[in-house]
Amino acid sequence: MNAGFYAKLKWLRKPAPPPESDNRQAEVENKPGWFYPQRAEALLATPLRQRLMKIIWQRTSMPSSLFNELYDVPIARFAELVQQLPASEYHHHAYPGGLLDHSLEVMAFAAKLRQRHLLPTGAAPEDQAREAEAWTAGVLYAALLHDLGKIVADIEMTTDDNEPWYPWTGPPEKPYRLKYRRPRDYQLHPVAGAFLVARVLPDAALNWLAQFPALYAAFLYCISGHSDRAGVMGVLVQEADRASVAQFMGARADSVLDNPQPSLAKQMLTALCELVLTRYKLNNPHSGSDGWLTEDALWLISKTTADNVRAWLLQQGVTGVPDNNLRLFDEMQAHGLIIPTPEGKAIWSCDIKADGGWTPGSPLTLLQLSPSRIWRDVENRPAAFAGQVTVVSVLGGATDKDDIDVAMQVSEVQPVPESDPLAELAFSLFAPAKAVNPVYEAECVTGAACLPPMADAMKTEVPAQSTTTEITSPTSEHSPRSAVGEDFFRWLREGLQARSIAVNDAKSPVHRVDGRTFLMSPGIFKLYVQSTSGKTGEEWRQVQRGFQKLGNHYRGDDGINIFTCEVKGPRKTRQVKGYLLDNHDELFSETVPEDNPYLSVMDSDNDISS
Structure with missing residues (x-):
């Protein structure tokens, strides 16, 4: 590696430490649901995170001094920004500190996948050799940042003086607690993540990536949610993310990496199409209907649909399938497969009344889908329901005791033991x-x-x-x-x-x-x-x-x-x-x-x- 390249990386700065802890820390540590800000050194000191850092270093195959300059600073900044936040409310890594664990795992998997590709694709060998370290950094930076937007779009944090904390102001400096927004727009994740990129990557790192137009474009597309336009980088980050989620859910990550499959969202949509088009009875004027198609919505019985979707996915060998209906609904909602209530819930409570006067006698819990998700051509849709589907009230999204048991605030979840x-x-x-x-x-x-x-x-x-x-x-x-x-x-x-x-x-x-x-x-x-x-x-x-x-x-x-x-x-x-x-x-x-x-x-x- 030439001296000019190395000189471009002289942007190492130690992150500014938060104010020294005061006597409130002891009170916060004993107060359920509250967390005290920690420095990067403490946040990254767990055995799991130290092991992940070592794996990332080994897979990048570079001297430790250069690794420190390229990755230690962004990771430290990221850790102090996300602190003890979870990666999701109900699904994967849904525990305090889960977002940091998940992001480091995605970096580790992305580093492994990066080793299989010569980048930029189709470039001359001398150009690939010259840009190799920059492309590795771009992939790993995108992996680190892929879920950063959740701390803006999904989570509200409040300090102990009842003031909101905003991530763009820097790491929190006071004890804090958190709750998930209702409703929330899942499409904001990548947008908000791109908004915070300067909080994690030093200016010199961004300047370095910008020297390579193809790399810079792929990186910007990737962190702003346009993975389909990010080329190989988008694929690598998505696969690494899927491997981390699958591993958390109990699957073998190596088999996931070696056998790429469509995303869980695509698999769930395929399952819904299969059920509606080949198995479900719609618009039955009497009892026994699985759903109702109106002019502007498709209504499906919630628990029946969740059970059938889960069974179809497992029969197809899909990994990472949530074993709880609430988590499955959350995953469907996250990918826009179902239409949420005005309050951001998955479940609608509706009365059904056919023209002949038949009614189930009590409100049903239903999922609402856009008919265009199932029938691309309007001409192929069945006739609309000759009756009425009337929204009665909005439920909290839990349809049985198993779902209610897991519908808890993240602040009530105890941290996973370090060992x-x-x-x-x-x-x-x-x-x-x-x-x-x-x-x-x-x-x-x-x-x-x-x-x-x-x-x-x-x-x-x-x-x-x-x-x-x-x-x-x-x-x-x-x-x-x-x-x-x-x-x-x-x-x-x-x-x-x-x-x-x-x-x-x-x-x-x-x-x-x-x-x-x-x-x-x-x-x-x-x-x-x-x-x-x-x-x-x-x-x-x-x-x-x-x-x-x-x-x-x-x-x-x-x-x-x-x-x-x-x-x-x-x-x-x-x-x-x-x-x-x-x-x-x-x-x-x-x-x-x-x-x-x-x-x-x-x-x-x-x-x-x-």
Whole structure:
């Protein structure tokens, strides 16, 4: 690298530290929902962020001194600007500090993807060599900034003296709390991010990028929301973003990077089109309609549509699908697939009345879509509903208890323990760089409680189980209860043989241990229900009951059904519960996977057989 190039990078300045903390800090630390401003050194000192910084440095393949000049300053400025803000309200990285974690992850993934391309595309080799470092910086800067606009468009921050904080004034200097705007315009994200770029990138960095017209144009398009015009840079940032989200949701990031797929928004739109055009009954003058098409809107039953969209996405192998209706609606709304209420909510409460006088008798919770989303040509639309769809009132967006439980303010969410991301790295043989694994707890199929230690100590009461729920399976519209177990086992076998159900993978509910196949409970049964019906309620209990009645699982000498496995990570050990299966020849068509070295079977639990 020549001296002239290096001289252009002499813009290193230490970020101005916020005022020294006063005696209010102790009060804020003990006050739920409030945060105290921190310096970049403290914000970036967590094990996860230090590891991500190291990965970014290794993938840029440059001396540490040059890396400090190119990236340390922008990252420090970004950290002090976003502080402890989350990356989303309900979806991915929705915890204090999530935006910083997510942005560093996207930088790390973008650096990996950048290595696969010679940029600028089609340029002479000598030009590519001359501009290589600048294009790398442009891609990584765009990755760092891709969600910055959320702190303007989505979030309102208030200081402890009841004054609003605005990001363009610089890092917050007083204790603050936050809330999400209602309503909010998701299209403002990239616009607002471009507005704040000078708060993160030093002038000299922007001056440097501006020396390369093609790079500069791609960078400006990318940070202002025109990824379709940003060329390779736009694709790299989008793929890196998708990998970070998928990894947070439990998928393998490396497979996401190696197998690009359409965005989740496009997949959801495809699912909606598939449902409306081929499966749904519209404008039924009597009961049994899935939706109603008026002159200016398409109204779909909210929970039915959410369940069906989720099932379709999972059946197509789409990763990162929200397992909660509220989060799924939030994702649809974020990409403009559904029309929000005036208050910014996803759910509309409407009365339906057909010309013949039929009415469902009570308001229905509906999603509103633009008909042009489904039918591009007006001539292809069905006839409009011969009746009325009347908005009655606006709901908060939650349609069942599961949704209500997660509809909490971000200020109520406790920070993720610092040790969690790294402690789970060794969970599987193929764990991604950051794996956040759920805690699976076995549930009894007889009505007795298989309680975790804390719940057992507190004598937590377990609600009675429903015995009337039906499951929609891949093989029958309404399986009788006696066949649910067989349908589940068939789905499990086909999924393992087609490798659509991962084994020994991070967040997978299927592992190999002690020469047997271990099915985490209730995770594997919940996955079955979501994949076949899209439902997220208690339907999995009937599936578990049906599976246990088959008797295909291994039973201990004393009749034990549920076994406990110990998961040993580098710094943390925990327990998971589930079933053991011996019949691996029937489950796996070819090579049987090796045992997961991080799992071991512990002493069996108390007998819970039915």
